Amino acid sequence: MSGHGSPDLASTDGSGLKVAIVASSWHTVVMDGLIGGATRALSEMGAPEPILVRVPGSFELAPVVQAYARSGYDAVVALGVVIRGGTPHFDYVCAAATDGLSRVALETGVPVGFGLLTCDDESQALDRAGLTDSREDKGREAAQAAVATARVLRSVR
Template sequence: MSSTGTPEIDTAELESLRAAAEKPLRVAVVASRWHTQVMDGLIAGSRRFLTQIGVEDITLVRAPGSFELPVLSAAAASEHDAVVALGVVIRGGTPHFDYVCQAATDGLLRVALDTGVPVGFGLLTCDDEQQALERAGLEGSQEDKGFEAAHAAVSAAVEAARLAS
């Protein structure tokens, strides 16, 4: 696993994001239902980041699976300033993994480009469950991809609003 190059998110940056938002942000967290333990960690990490920067309007939307993340993210984008898409796909013995990962990835990109609403990419694409647990932000995990995806979505939303003004 490589987290090399991951930017540090310090308190000053959190304060800067909080101050830069000219209005209260509305953020949707769209999360798959598969792999409950991993998803619980990803959702908690997203909420932790959003709470730290003072976002109060957080809507949790549960998707049946990662394949459905794009359509639900598109629906959420119409009423939110940012979307955090969270899911996990674990490789199996068939090409299903490749199809779901590619479709979800392409779909989430399309949502962001078509709506102009930033989508934080929190889709874990892992070879096994242990890799997913290491990225889930749980106690003992090496990474917190839910926190990182929420950070990316909000940072992009704040920057896009700045560019539009």
């Protein structure tokens, strides 16, 4: 959603929505930035304070996101980062995490804000983490997308 042409979702009304943030624990500086961006966005949108749950890594996001989606939350923001290494591990984790989060959203009907960074190196991750020197704030974007989608779904239901 970043860059030229991205939607402005900041004015979406998040009041009354129950939102959870599920975040991986690897790469503390990047994750702190993503969580901060998501939390600030939810606050600015008027959403009640979200619950924050940490999981070991990005691979573990989907089952915990699913548990919150099934327990009455209106939206769940999934945050993680996978940085390419010298083995195919990166490809497997990225694919599994992405597929898992997509399945959760489709199977539960609860929007999942996709804040999983899949980067070639740490500098790319830092540049997307919503830190002071970052060009992008993917945590903010994931939270805004989750709330906007929850609002659309409420209007359909």
